[in-house]
Amino acid sequence: MKLLNVSGSPHVHSDESTKKIMWRVNLALVPMLLVATAFFGLNALLISAVSVATCVLVQWLIEKYVMKTPSTVCDGSAVVTGLLLAFNVPATADMIWLVAIGALVAMGIGKMSFGGLGKNPFNPALVGRVFMLISFPVQMTTWPTVGKWFPMTTDTVTGATPLGVIKEGLTHEGATIQSVIEANNLPSLWDIFLGHMGGSQGEISAIAILIGAIYLLCRKIITWHIPVSFIGTAFIFSGILWLVNPDVYMDPVMTILTGGIMLGACFMATDMVTSPMSKSGQLIFGFGCGMLTIIIRNWGSYPEGVSFAILLMNAVTPLLNRWCKPRRFAN
Amino acid sequence: MKTFAMGGVHPEENKISTHAAIEQFPLPKQVVVLMNQHLGAPATPVVAKGDKVKVGQLIGEAQAFMCANVHSPVSGTVNKIDVCKDPFGLPKPAVYIDVEGDEWMETIDRTPDIKRECDLTPQEIVAKLKAMGIVGLGGATFPAHIKYSVPEGKKAEYLIINAVECEPYLTSDHRVMLEHAEEICIGISILRKALGVPNAYVGIENNKPEPIRVMTEMAKKFEGIIVEPLKMKYPQGAEKQLINAITGRKVPSGKLPIDVGCVVSNVGTTFAVYEAIQKNKPLIENILTVTGKMLAANQQHNYQVRIGISYADIVRHAIGELPATTGKVISGGPMMGKAMSNLDGPTVKGASSVLIMDESEATRATEGNCIRCGKCMHACPMGLEPYLFSSLVRNGRYEEAGDNHILDCIECGCCLFSCPANKPLTDEIRLGKNKLRAIMAAKKK
Numbered sequence: 001m002k003l004l005n006v007s008g009s010p011h012v013h014s015d016e017s018t019k020k021i022m023w024r025v026n027l028a029l030v031p032m033l034l035v036a037t038a039f040f041g042l043n044a045l046l047i048s049a050v051s052v053a054t055c056v057l058v059q060w061l062i063e064k065y066v067m068k069t070p071s072t073v074c075d076g077s078a079v080v081t082g083l084l085l086a087f088n089v090p091a092t093a094d095m096i097w098l099v100a101i102g103a104l105v106a107m108g109i110g111k112m113s114f115g116g117l118g119k120n121p122f123n124p125a126l127v128g129r130v131f132m133l134i135s136f137p138v139q140m141t142t143w144p145t146v147g148k149w150f151p152m153t154t155d156t157v158t159g160a161t162p163l164g165v166i167k168e169g170l171t172h173e174g175a176t177i178q179s180v181i182e183a184n185n186l187p188s189l190w191d192i193f194l195g196h197m198g199g200s201q202g203e204i205s206a207i208a209i210l211i212g213a214i215y216l217l218c219r220k221i222i223t224w225h226i227p228v229s230f231i232g233t234a235f236i237f238s239g240i241l242w243l244v245n246p247d248v249y250m251d252p253v254m255t256i257l258t259g260g261i262m263l264g265a266c267f268m269a270t271d272m273v274t275s276p277m278s279k280s281g282q283l284i285f286g287f288g289c290g291m292l293t294i295i296i297r298n299w300g301s302y303p304e305g306v307s308f309a310i311l312l313m314n315a316v317t318p319l320l321n322r323w324c325k326p327r328r329f330a331n
Numbered sequence: 332m333k334t335f336a337m338g339g340v341h342p343e344e345n346k347i348s349t350h351a352a353i354e355q356f357p358l359p360k361q362v363v364v365l366m367n368q369h370l371g372a373p374a375t376p377v378v379a380k381g382d383k384v385k386v387g388q389l390i391g392e393a394q395a396f397m398c399a400n401v402h403s404p405v406s407g408t409v410n411k412i413d414v415c416k417d418p419f420g421l422p423k424p425a426v427y428i429d430v431e432g433d434e435w436m437e438t439i440d441r442t443p444d445i446k447r448e449c450d451l452t453p454q455e456i457v458a459k460l461k462a463m464g465i466v467g468l469g470g471a472t473f474p475a476h477i478k479y480s481v482p483e484g485k486k487a488e489y490l491i492i493n494a495v496e497c498e499p500y501l502t503s504d505h506r507v508m509l510e511h512a513e514e515i516c517i518g519i520s521i522l523r524k525a526l527g528v529p530n531a532y533v534g535i536e537n538n539k540p541e542p543i544r545v546m547t548e549m550a551k552k553f554e555g556i557i558v559e560p561l562k563m564k565y566p567q568g569a570e571k572q573l574i575n576a577i578t579g580r581k582v583p584s585g586k587l588p589i590d591v592g593c594v595v596s597n598v599g600t601t602f603a604v605y606e607a608i609q610k611n612k613p614l615i616e617n618i619l620t621v622t623g624k625m626l627a628a629n630q631q632h633n634y635q636v637r638i639g640i641s642y643a644d645i646v647r648h649a650i651g652e653l654p655a656t657t658g659k660v661i662s663g664g665p666m667m668g669k670a671m672s673n674l675d676g677p678t679v680k681g682a683s684s685v686l687i688m689d690e691s692e693a694t695r696a697t698e699g700n701c702i703r704c705g706k707c708m709h710a711c712p713m714g715l716e717p718y719l720f721s722s723l724v725r726n727g728r729y730e731e732a733g734d735n736h737i738l739d740c741i742e743c744g745c746c747l748f749s750c751p752a753n754k755p756l757t758d759e760i761r762l763g764k765n766k767l768r769a770i771m772a773a774k775k776k
Binding site for chain 2: 003004005006007008009010011012013014016017018020021072075115116117118119272273274275277278325326327328329330331
């Protein structure tokens with residue numbers, strides 16, 4: 001009797017794979033890389049290259065010599081982490097080597113120490129970023145000036161992001177948001193939307209982020225729940241504060257377009273591994289991220305709170321998965 | 332257009348054999364008739380070695396409650412009564428019959444005329460379904476006489492005919508509707524009478540425009556038959572999903588369709604009901620699709636096959652030798668069908684297809700880490716969490732899986748189908764269900 005191969009059903013599979021998902025995320029990050037190159041020149045490309053190369057190398061080394069498992073670097077997840085980390089640092093010359101340390105921490109501690117892709121509780125790129133922010137506070141808040149298009153070199157200024165300028169400006173007696181904006185000649189809303197302002201290299205251009213996010217939505221890699229509830233919560237909460245006292249609190253449109261809210265909401269908070277799975281869980285997750293961001297921005301010591309907000313909500317994700325069950329059939 | 336509420340996937344349709352008309356499969360030298368071809372206890376053989384039997388003669392009698400009669404599909408001599416390994420390697424009691432000629436029981440009406448009138452009472456219809464060994468042909472092979480005896484205190488309001496055929500590749504229901512629409516409608520009318528329901532709804536997915544057209548035309552000539560085109564989505568043919576799509580009702584966990592006033596019957600079964608009630612023909616034949624991407628156009632077939640013919644005979648007659656690159660041979664569709672370990676086993680009531688898959692199509696990709704994308708959860712038509720079952724089952728926490736309703740799983744395979752990491756979710760859930768049932772049975776004792 002000739003025996004045939006058997007397996008349990010189903011015997012067919014959709015064409016989804018982890019590899020496809022990760023490379024599509026990388027594709028969605030390309031517009032941001034282009035905008036960063038346009039405003040920050042060669043530095044942006046070099047930082048991204050060093051960050052990606054370090055992430056891939058660290059993962060490869062750990063898988064080969066520590067975990068002794070087949071290499072999974074081809075799945076593109078290390079490239080995603082590398083690019084996202086690079087997008088979260090300022091495009092200064094110092095960063096070209098500093099980002100390698102951040103990448104080492106992101107992959108080594110943020111991801112591989114938990115067992116690799118899918119096992120990490122925290123977004124590895126944010127782990128790397130926060131490590132750098134705490135370890136190299138000066139370099140991490142020294143921003144290149146944005147002036148001309150396609151510069152080969154850039155001058156550096158400290159605290160030149162709109163958020164940083166306003167946070168610093170408000171500490172002076174009698175200062176209001178309006179006076180700070182006028183005194184410092186901050187960019188117009190249209191410039192902010194395009195990305196013509198100071199900031200980490202990937203977070204500046206809302207339009208590039210939206211192009212990538214729409215691609216991910218169409219590919220069904222992310223759903224609208226986290227970005228909409230994150231940005232919506234930030235918009236409404238900051239809007240309420242602004243209505244209460246427009247002298248001290250930034251207006252809601254400016255709030256969501258400056259800093260890392262757009263990048264965080266579309267690409268960091270939506271990381272599949274570290275965000276809840278059910279739609280209700282994702283809505284709560286986004287809400288928490290939005291609230292924490294605005295709280296940290298207004299009452300914390302840092303001008304920006306997106307990274308901390310997302311990391312804090314990452315910690316809550318297992319609980320959200322447990323509480324927010326999907327609706328069962330006939331129940 | 333209607334469809335079910337939650338989850339579901341869209342596998343590639345691959346209905347390659349749609350255009351192959353139903354052919355009569357030639358008689359082999361020997362048939363092996365299994366005594367349990369249905370859900371429940373095996374039938375008791377009522378023939379002995381050396382007995383002469385005719386086509387349609389009772390050879391296995393239903394003695395338990397959950398059981399169905401088995402009839403001889405051929406005429407000839409009983410060679411032996413023995414245990415036979417079915418295509419999945421499980422030993423089953425069986426009657427071996429050497430085929431001699433093709434002599435039918437005199438009671439069976441073999442004329443091609445269509446008999447439209449039926450003056451039996453509901454009780455007589457149910458009794459005749461039992462005598463003729465009719466079982467559901469949608470896959471579960473549930474004995475029909477039990478399904479159509481509505482328990483006291485419950486009332487059937489809807490008769491739903493499952494002509495969805497949502498499994499990729501399968502085309503037997505498609506062909507039966509095209510070629511036997513009138514018989515099917517008479518069968519439906521008989522079942523409607525047995526249940527005493529005003530209307531029967533025939534659910535057909537909109538990827539089958541021809542059957543929808545033919546059935547809609549035919550239904551106009553009958554009272555109370557409504558053809559309901561459905562938006563394509565797998566697993567629409569699953570009982571609970573089909574009831575939900577057509578009536579909007581939801582069968583709760585652990586309940587039966589009759590608890591929400593519904594009875595669901597496969598369209599193939601209605602044809603068998605027609606033949607049994609109007610023509611006195613017991614269930615001795617199936618419509619069976621032979622298909623596969625790797626087969627040539629002239630190797631795609633829809634056969635009317637006597638039960639008990641071995642799969643090896645069917646494959647040999649349909650395509651000759653199995654191609655060298657054959658990966659799996661599947662009984663049923665690619666989503667819920669079972670892979671056969673050997674082809675020497677016989678066909679049974681409810682067998683719907685022989686699907687031959689190439690190695691490349693049949694090989695599963697290497698399993699990776701779960702990336703917690705939640706696709707399994709969103710694909711699940713029962714609203715369950717397959718990723719959670721996977722880790723609970725791997726850690727032996729079966730009762731916790733039970734608390735998360737693992738037993739609600741209908742094993743449709745949507746989770747594994749959509750998993751980008753290729754985790755064997757459906758396999759793990761099956762294991763978990765079996766382990767949990769064993770634990771629950773042990774607790775009862």
